[in-house]
Amino acid sequence: MEDDMQIARESATLRLQVEDKLRKAIATGRFRAGERLVERELCALLGVGRTSVREALRQLEAEGLIVTIPHRGPAVASIGPKEARQLYEVRALLEGFAGRGCAMHATPEQVADLERAVVALEKAAGEGGAALIEAKTSFYERLLASCGNDVVRQILTGLHNRITLLRSTSMQQPGRLPRSLKEIRLICERIAARDAEGAERACIEHIRNAAEVALAVLEKQSNSAA
Amino acid sequence: MEDDMQIARESATLRLQVEDKLRKAIATGRFRAGERLVERELCALLGVGRTSVREALRQLEAEGLIVTIPHRGPAVASIGPKEARQLYEVRALLEGFAGRGCAMHATPEQVADLERAVVALEKAAGEGGAALIEAKTSFYERLLASCGNDVVRQILTGLHNRITLLRSTSMQQPGRLPRSLKEIRLICERIAARDAEGAERACIEHIRNAAEVALAVLEKQSNSAA
């Protein structure tokens, strides 16, 4: 479909780089949920002017990663149990759709790519940490790229970013990882088998299970905090 | 649940007002799809500085209403047949979910509100134009507010805005309005009857039908243009 002639276009604009840096800083927990982000500190930290920082913050705000209270400035968004439940609900719905779309529209090369990503993920599972996260991201990127619907891809990417906010609080539960991997493999299998129904169900089930674990932890935290 | 003590908080920040003005200008066709938006012109037009305009544009960009090409500036997004189909697909999925949620979670007052909105909509149908659009918007606002999931509400609001971009090209088809109204009434009915399945089906069916009409027009235009 798309020729691979696209040039890197690496450092597009400064603003985009700032966005990326901030997104990653939030994703990795460099900034904690609820923490305030003071413009000047960010300027100093990143070595750019207020213009770029402010515009990047607007973008992140639109993505739901930060919240801005007028005249008090932005802070990293924090997700309560209620919103988390809603996020997972929508995610299950859309990811089921994406899985179904993959099973129906993915090209053979895309399926092969997806399988490679799963293998890489299983390998990264032993190492944990950043490698695991990266492998998981890579898997989802391929899944979404192959589902045949860019709108879904865009929305789900945003949802993933927001759900990542939960990671700082509800870290991987001990027993969850092996089951999670098995579920992911099942998704990949059903897609490869061109089983749309099965792929959809597998995706939904995967998210349901993940949600269950995450929400349990979150609920407990929220109660103990209150 | 929420006390009705919230003050108007009308003119929050200048930036938000600019956002709103631009959004409306795009929705009403004041700016055509594909038209370039030059910063200084907007500044002059709105009587504000570049800061506010640029940050508002970032927001609209994140919402998908405009596209920005580096060093060439923003332009009103234009939707092709392919993207339109994707938008409608996702919309059907989410709106079905919202309808189901409404049937399950809406309070009796919310249902009554919804019914009032439908009546208003049916009345506005005769007048057409801005009144009709407003009534439709009002109906959807209530539907989404009652579905019990703010994430869905937020995403669907964005999708509606983007789909509005199509209105400038594919105006209401002549015969469509009466059927559309009937479908909407059915949605409301199923919700009032607490029939989750039925409400979901009605919503999906409604969007499917709307999509069919819109896509047909769009396809034709796209072909004749090529």
Next chain:
DNA sequence: GACGACCTGATTGTCTGACAGAGTGCGGCC
């Protein structure tokens, strides 16, 4: 006359400096 190099104007991307106004927290007054 066609093609490519160069120049020019228009616009964006970004920084700096400035200033009013909204919140926040502290110290004094009742």
Next chain:
DNA sequence: GGCCGCACTCTGTCAGACAATCAGGTCGTC
């Protein structure tokens, strides 16, 4: 001890400036 007011901190917004980049036209060469 509680309330009021004041100083301080940030944000929101503007104006001006400048380099980088894009689009289009001009000119020179083959």
